[in-house]
Amino acid sequence: MVNRFWFFMIVLGIASFIIRGDNTLIKAITESSQRSVELLLALLGIMAFWSGIMRIAEKSGLVDVLSKFLSPPLRFIFPGLYQRSKSAFFNIIMNITSNMLGLSNAATPFGLKAMEELQKINPKKDTASDYMVTFLIINSASLQIIPTTLISLRASLGSNNPTSIITPIILTSLISLIIALILDRFFRRIFK
């Protein structure tokens, strides 16, 4: 999919340079590479800072503290799961908590483990269970408190207030998470 996207963008781009008789293609490519490398250099520094901070958060067990707060609402969202598979429940909590803190490298292994545990208690092995669909829909709503890469990128591009988007992001994620859970309950009956 991405491969096709890339192909169409670059080929249509070059073709339209040719059609319009524009001979600034090489200039455009050179400018593009210069700007991209400048961006990467700026990003390298600010990403280093946030990764340092988040490493401390990870090592201090902040994820465990946050996951305790998440346990009650998740028991409500995944009814009966805690009794049926503690391991699945635990991995789901860790995945969501890591995602919230923007630790996406840590989140993926927990997420995959959660899927394996959910598959163990899934009666129809080729069909997604209600728990699995709910879990992935929560992932799609993407609740994040500290979007580190995003803040770094905005800072690197010279934003006056790189963190101004945090409150809108949390609000947007929360509202769409609630709508997502309602839609999940609704569509569950249609897609058996």
Added chain:
Amino acid sequence: MLFIAIMLIFILIFGYIKGVNLFDEFVLGVKDGFLTTFKIAPYLLTMLFAIDIFRSSSALDFFVDILEPVANFLNIPKGILPMFIIKPLSGSGSIAVLTDICRTYGVDSLEANIASVMMGSTETIFYTLSLYFGVVEIKRIRHALIVSLLIHLISTLIAVWIIR
């Protein structure tokens, strides 16, 4: 801004109380950060080459103009349409598109702010679904994709509404 400052001081003091070796762990974190940046760099450059050529040839404007009626109907600025299309598909692609939007409209512009909120509040749906379902060999994913795509649209509309 204040939220981030409080968050930072909380993380540091919490780590200190818990007996974490702050200096050493920060250094290791910086190393992680370098590795992450190096890891995304080739993808970012590859996508930015294509996007920059596509945009500077004015081919992007052509497609965005075609999609303009849809954007008007949904009451979203047409500049964020590329973000709406790329975000479900590719993480590095959406970073590149966001960069492009920030450069074109200005990093603190309405378009850039909406695209930033989309970046933070929507997910690379196709990647996540295929990875997670693929690993346990699920064939029938039921309503997972349709709800995820609906949420992508709804998140975008909420982002536009909140930023405006």
